[in-house]
Amino acid sequence: MNIVIVGQGAIGSALAARCEIQGLAYKVMGRTSTLQCIEWIAYQGERLAFLPESLEPHELKGNELIILPLKAYQILPAVTALKPYLTEQTMLLLHNGMGTQSEVEALLPDLPLALGITRMAVLKQDTQVTETGLGGSDLGWALAPANKANREQAEHLLSSILAPCQWHTQIAPLQWAKLAVNAVINPLTALHNISNGELAQPQYQAQIQALNEEIATLMQGLNIPGAQDIPSRLAQVINATAANFSSMHQDVLHGRPTEIDYINGYLLKEAERLGLALPHHLALWQKIHARQA
Known part of the structure; x- marks a missing residue:
């Protein structure tokens, strides 16, 4: 092969x-x-x-x-x-x-x-x-x-x-675990032009908490395990990749298309199927699209 x-x-x-x-x-x-x-x-x-x-x-x-x-x-x-x-x-x-x-x-x-x-x-x-x-x-x-x-x-x-x-026999829970992290780190670092580690600063915590809660509600509605682990997993990734710049940050910085429709956009589509609203993720999706335009 x-x-x-x-x-x-x-x-x-x-x-x-x-x-x-x-x-x-x-x-x-x-x-x-x-x-x-x-x-x-x-x-x-x-x-x-x-x-x-x-x-x-x-x-x-x-x-x-x-x-x-x-x-x-x-x-x-x-x-x-x-x-x-x-x-x-x-x-x-x-x-x-x-x-x-x-x-x-x-x-x-x-x-x-x-x-x-x-x-x-x-x-x-x-x-x-x-x-x-x-x-x-x-x-x-x-x-x-x-x-x-x-x-x-x-x-x-x-x-x-x-x-x-x-x-793994079931890859979806791991995909969702990574998606939950990417849906916060990628758009926020792109919009604020910061490294991953800077998201640990106090001024971002309220927004991060709101984003985490929306993802958790969606995952629970879809019966995807791991919703309770989102905050700790996100904090771990922010700390472990503190000096890094996310792929979306780099895409926005260099005027390239982003994967926003397959990250926050995917969350919005899944939420729509369940009749859920994700206003904070919707706002990020709209802002990244506006920045790209």
């Missing part, structure tokens, strides 16, 4: 570096057939310069493990473009936010699909990709391959390049 990595973003480039180091059979599908030469700097300081081999969609053969470490809003366009060339491949979605699973399943209902959450800390500056911290990954199947050997091979490969990695 060959690995195909879609894109040369920070995480995609990090996965390519790990494939290169481990000697795994892989190729990268870029926006064009001309890929960047990557200068990889591992957390321990090891360096590696390499040029991944390019792959075009029409060159897919059917036995690939396709990894999409993209922005959430890039998933549907990417999968739509790949659809004419997909047969029996296995696919992994690896991004912030939620909502892409249903989009992909509607497009490709029979394709084996895995969902992932990663805490890999990677900074990409032009062609230099630096591993700034060691974080694990959590994976789970939305639809496992019918062939047991294919499933085991996919799990082995993903566990190798996303190490430390843990597989």
Whole structure:
């Protein structure tokens, strides 16, 4: 089973570096057939310069493990473009936010699909990709391959390049746990132009509490476990990533689209299904959209 990595973003480039180091059979599908030469700097300081081999969609053969470490809003366009060339491949979605699973399943209902959450800390500056911290990954199947050997091979490969990695029979609670954190840290740091750690300051606590309470109410309404852990988990992440700037902060700073529709926007859609109002999350969603415009 060959690995195909879609894109040369920070995480995609990090996965390519790990494939290169481990000697795994892989190729990268870029926006064009001309890929960047990557200068990889591992957390321990090891360096590696390499040029991944390019792959075009029409060159897919059917036995690939396709990894999409993209922005959430890039998933549907990417999968739509790949659809004419997909047969029996296995696919992994690896991004912030939620909502892409249903989009992909509607497009490709029979394709084996895995969902992932990663805490890999990677900074990409032009062609230099630096591993700034060691974080694990959590994976789970939305639809496992019918062939047991294919499933085991996919799990082995993903566990190798996303190490430390843990597989779960139910990935949704972990997705919601991360979503609850992202829905506070990402928009607030983007709007106030601050690092994650600055959210620990007193002036943000009332707003954070209101946001946490809205998420907890929604999770309880959806019977998602872990609502009571949101405040402590959020405080832990703010402390652990104090010097970091969130991805949404960076997107807003550099005038790029954000994943707000798949983070706070996803919360609003789920709340609407239950007839709940999330005024504080709605306000953040509106402000990020206004900032983007």
